[in-house]
Amino acid sequence: MFTCLFLFISNLSVAQERAYNDTFDLLLGSWKLDYPNTLKAIKQESKSYYKSLKAEKQEAIKKGIGARRLTFSKDGTYIIRIDSEHSQEGTWELLADRVTLLIYLDGHEFNQQVMEIDETSMTLNLGENTSDVNRLMDTWYLKKQNKQ
16 A cells, blocks of 8 residues: 555655646746737726827837747746847746746846746736836736747
């Protein structure tokens, strides 16, 4: 009985490690924000606010986050490209639950949630500790650009 329990726990541990590694490997590479799908997914109160903005402000938001690109490297480094001229570098960590993604930028920790991920797309919930513009669009839909 003890041997069976040990083998079960051992196999479970191997399966969990394999699942973690699969998620980790899927994260690697460059991800571009899918702005149209991200915009469609904003909450109703945020949609009302967004629609009340002048066209110039809506365009500024699109320009401000529409070009975002996230890059996750195997060595734990992270780059967020804000636009063609601006980027920030930090580090990242995927927790054992395979959902919690910690981003470290400029001395701040950002707790995000990987809601869905596959070889071509990812849904990322940015959590509560985000900027005002990101709170408007707290869930990002991303498309894989390349693998690392």
